[in-house]
Amino acid sequence: xxxxFLSFAVALFAxxxxxxxxxxxxxxxxxxxxxxxxxxxxxxxxxxxxSTVVTESILDTLAKEQIKATFFxxxxxxxxxxxxxxxxxKEGHTVGVHSYTHRYRExxxxxxxxxxxxxxxxKLIRKTTGVVPAVYRFPGGGEHPSAAxxxxxKGYRIVLWNAVCGDEEIKNADAATLxxxxxxxxxxxEPVVLLLHDSAPHRATAAALPAxxxxxxxxxxxxxxx
Ligand SMILES: [Zn+2]
Numbered sequence: 001x002x003x004x005f006l007s008f009a010v011a012l013f014a015x016x017x018x019x020x021x022x023x024x025x026x027x028x029x030x031x032x033x034x035x036x037x038x039x040x041x042x043x044x045x046x047x048x049x050x051s052t053v054v055t056e057s058i059l060d061t062l063a064k065e066q067i068k069a070t071f072f073x074x075x076x077x078x079x080x081x082x083x084x085x086x087x088x089x090k091e092g093h094t095v096g097v098h099s100y101t102h103r104y105r106e107x108x109x110x111x112x113x114x115x116x117x118x119x120x121x122x123k124l125i126r127k128t129t130g131v132v133p134a135v136y137r138f139p140g141g142g143e144h145p146s147a148a149x150x151x152x153x154k155g156y157r158i159v160l161w162n163a164v165c166g167d168e169e170i171k172n173a174d175a176a177t178l179x180x181x182x183x184x185x186x187x188x189x190e191p192v193v194l195l196l197h198d199s200a201p202h203r204a205t206a207a208a209l210p211a212x213x214x215x216x217x218x219x220x221x222x223x224x225x226x
Contacts, residue, residue: 041191042221044069044212045161047098047137048199050077050084055198057206059087065213068225069093070159071198072137075100075121082128089129094225096135096159097121104140111147118151135159135226159226161195162186165212167205168197175208182212191224192216 044062049055050073062069071088073095078085088095099107100120107117118136125133136156138144148158166173166181173181186192194212196205213223 040219040221041224042186042216043191043193043224043226044196045072045137045159045193045226046070046196046198047072048077048102048197049073050081050088051198051200051202052081052084054200054202054206055081055084055088057203058198058209059084059091059093061206061209061213062093063091065210065223067213067223069223070096070135070226072096072098072135072159073121073125074098074102074199075124076102077199078124078128085125085128089131092225094135095125095129095131095133096137096226097125097133097156098137099139100124102139107139108144111150114144114147115150115154118156119154137161157226159193161193162189163192164195165205165208167202168195173204175204175211178204178208179211179215182208183215186216192221 044067046055046058046069049071055071058069071093073085085095097118098121100117101107107114122133125131134155134157136151137159138147141160143158143160151158163186164181165178166185167178170177170181182194186194196202196209198205216223
């Protein structure tokens with residue numbers, strides 16, 4: 001009787017051992033799910049486009065790397081580049097409003113002027129792509145509280161940035177400088193919202209993009225779009 005009980009206990013222990021080992025393996029396998037909150041995120045944001053060569057080249061890189069980004073476009077620059085804008089949407093990126101004219105004096109003349117300018121850009125995006133844009137970035141940056149409140153009422157989320165690649169700040173910066181500037185200014189930011197430009201003069205930005213993606217990926221970042 002005692003012997004029978006002993007073998008039963010051993011069998012039960014073995015079953016429990018297998019069960020726990022299995023459960024442990026499952027927990028280990030699903031561990032990344034629980035660490036999502038600690039995941040490092042970077043948003044690549046491109047302002048001032050669309051352009052023809054630079055935007056298309058950036059789209060090629062993003063497609064190759066299977067990354068989604070956000071493009072804050074200038075309404076006036078859409079003319080003649082409708083296909084590029086449609087490609088941005090078709091490939092799953094986010095299109096945001098970055099004004100119709102990018103002319104500070106006109107846009108910042110009053111909150112009403114800014115709103116009318118934003119709506120003109122949004123209308124053209126909608127007409128060209130069918131998408132209603134829901135994110136906005138102020139030309140030249142800044143927070144502009146009263147205009148921001150009006151934009152929020154219209155349903156826009158205002159997107160600032162906290163890191164730059166230096167393609168506007170550093171004159172004639174080459175791809176290596178842009179990469180270093182992006183890495184330096186992104187240090188300690190969570191999430192990183194990186195400002196880049198895809199307007200016509202910024203071939204160096206397009207050239208730097210593969211290395212920027214590679215280095216942030218190596219550092220454990222996940223790429224996000226707004
Ligand atoms: Zn701009």
